[in-house]
Amino acid sequence: MRFTVTPLGGAQSDVGRVVDGIVRYLQPKAREGPAPAGPGGSRIEGPSRYYADSGEEPGRWLGRAAEQAELHGEVQREDFAAALSGRDPRTGERLISAQGSAGRRAHLGAGNATRTATDGTLLYDEADAATVLGITKTELARMFDVGTAIALGQVGAGPADGRDDGRAEGRANGRVSTFGQVRASYLVPFVSEDGTRWASEAELSACQAAREHGVDPDEIRATGTGTDQMPIAEAARLAGVTTRYLRTLAKHHEDHAVEIEQTVGAGRRPRKAYLVANRGTRGQWLVTREHLAEFLDRRRPPAVRVGFDVTLTTEKSLGVLALLGDDHTTRAVLGSIQHANDWAMTWLEDQAAYGRVDGQPVKAHGWMAASFRHLTSRALDPFPHHHNVVANSVTLADGSHRGLDARGLYRHAHAASALATAEMRHQLSLRLGVRWRPSRRPGGWEIDGIDERVVREFSQRRSEMDDALRELEVEIGRGAHPRDVDRISLRTRPAKSQTPASTLVEGWRARAASHGLDAEAIAALCEHTLMVESPDSSGVFASLAGPEGICTGGSVFSRTEALTALANHPVPMSHGPDQPLLVGGVRLESMVDEFLASEHVLRVTHAEEPLFTTVEMLGVQERIAARFTKGFHQGAHLVSDAHVGAALVKHAHLTAEQCDLVESWCGHGHRYQAAVGRAGAGKTTTVAACADAWAAGGYRVVGTAVKGEAARTLAAATGIECETVAWYLAHDDPQQLPLDARTVLVIDEASTLPDRDLDALMTMAATTGASVRLIGDPAQHGAIAAGGMFRVLCERHRTHTPELKATHRVLDPNDQAAAQALREGRIDEAISHLEAAGHLHVVGDDLTMYRHVLGRWWDAHRDGLDHPMVDRRNTTRR
Structure with a gap:
């Protein structure tokens, strides 16, 4: 399960109009008459413009400030509107006002009405x-x-x-x-x-x-x-x-x-x-x-910010079991989800309910939140989720009111997600005895017995688009262009409606049965042996701190990341397959603190939110650093001045700094050596000259990179044999290693190389007597897995690390300035330079941006241009 924080508000609108729009979307329509559209419509930000079919159930009040205001039980429309408007639901008096850069003011000059x-x-x-x-x-x-x-x-x-x-x-x-x-x-x-x-x-x-x-x-x-x-x-x-x-x-x-x-x-x-x-x-x-x-x-008038929707979404298999099972199963699953939601929201209130006084965060007594449960997605598939709307005001200990300092919401939402997930799994396993299986999403778990075919069946929005795209391809004889995808997305988007879940169940059951999940199979999901066992903490901690544990995706981690990793870590069971850690939220918190204090973990920073690493990960990095230092001046793969000179004559177009790199790499005899090459500075051209010099000296030069595209580019530019890093690591038979004593291995885009892979390649080189050269830009993309040692090696050994600074590919002054600003972390300045160069395109929302990016990539690909599409999420690129 996951909490997502979305600010609620709107531009060029008053508080009343924004609040009215949110209330109309969240309150059950059956309990209210038709709502007028309002003058010009309501331009509402956030999920309120995408709330699928409004909920069938009334909302529930949560939060200590709601209790203090005597708000209990069902949410009434008038009270909800008052809370979002920054007024006391009982007296109507102002709590906070609606002005300022966020549309609200934190406090009044001397309280309320004088x-x-x-x-x-x-x-x-x-x-x-x-x-x-x-x-x-x-x-x-x-x-x-x-x-x-x-x-x-x-x-x-x-x-x-x-x-x-x-x-x-x-x-x-x-x-x-x-x-x-x-x-x-x-x-x-x-x-x-x-x-x-x-x-x-x-x-x-x-x-x-x-x-x-x-x-x-x-x-x-x-x-x-x-x-x-x-x-x-x-x-x-x-x-x-x-x-x-x-x-x-x-x-x-x-x-x-x-x-x-x-x-x-x-x-x-x-x-x-x-x-x-x-x-x-x-x-x-x-x-x-x-x-x-x-x-x-x-001028763009400031947005009115009336609250935040802390939305709890659930795994697809939970919705299937909750809404297709019998009454007992439905109550148990929905009850477990709601319990986890409320527990985590209370935890989040303890951690994130802060106001600001004189610019400083101050712990609040609590907040007002209204929780609305919806049971279906917009495509009317089973999808239980909770909209927890937190009003943009908090009550301090002295009874005064301040605007919510929302930074805590965003900072703690990830941890709250892990705790809610743990609480839900624990409750559901206790109530029904369900088992869990790893999902396709890394670290995720679905209910065992509900396979990916069923999950896909109830991801109906995606299926509708896929079917429409296939029809389009048959009709026009080509793959759909991204502009067509956008039109199809709009065409297949169902209108917002209110359809009770009870009227959809029979259709859902028929669809599930077509994939083998009939009533008997659904009942069998809850007939397993109880899997909740007291975990062996020492074993769990050792596994979590191992190579396949918490540091698989990063060299350091925070407490929040430890919570998530621990909640999703597979634990061996005495009866049956591995399961996630089946403990409640309270026990998960105590276990993560035990893990962080254990012999397996080291604290590496002492900031307000400290970072940690594992002893195993630190051992990998220390081994890399020690081996790298020991490899200096070993006389490894030296090339004579004559061969170096001949290579430089052959590549007479090289600049002085490129020539310096060739002389350093080929003439100093280091077993391991790094070089910094900025974007467009001629890295592969320089490597080609090095390869010629080594080849003239009787050595074999091979190359590698994490990405296949980078390996192919290196091979094409240098003429050397190149494979991916994964290929080298797969050839780990000690009797048939792909390196030997006459080999120099060049690793391109070294900043993307995970530390464990670097350690393995250096070990392979040490075993065979090969040499390794790394080149890349430490300021560019880092490793997806745990990485960072390339940057450390460059910084620690500057005198042995030649650098290519002058760019030859990027000629526009603004592009050059943007690249330099980006390297140095001056993001605003980099964006300004890109805008000045005409390379920044501003659109209204994420979907429009993705459509334009995909369209440009598609057109370039069709024209034979190999332009990459960059996004931090694999799902977006796919």
């Missing part, structure tokens, strides 16, 4: 009202000044909705400009007998809504001439933003004016917001009306 008028109206003083709007008290006082002038008829006000097609003008004596006013720019105060000015709830909400919606640039233009200049504080008030924000944008433009003008002149949009302004005689910022309007034309 006082209540005699007629019951909630009133806010300057401190509270300022914090609700996310501005300073000085800025709030200015808005009161303008509102007072409007009330006295001294200055014109726009209509209540802030959308006036004409011009509203007025004049104030000294303190108020003669410009017309937009609704987001003023507050008409309620003045008490002692002269204190207050903002009423209605006035504050109207102004706040106008600021959330965003000021129309045409409103600014309609209030005066384009050349009118105003102080930046006045511009900020009219625009509905803070003075500090506009000053920052004006300074950015002042510092980067030339770059911004070049970007705009090339028809591209600058990546960072800016405001064209000029300095007055005293250095103060002044803004023309037209430049302010142009800024608003460019």
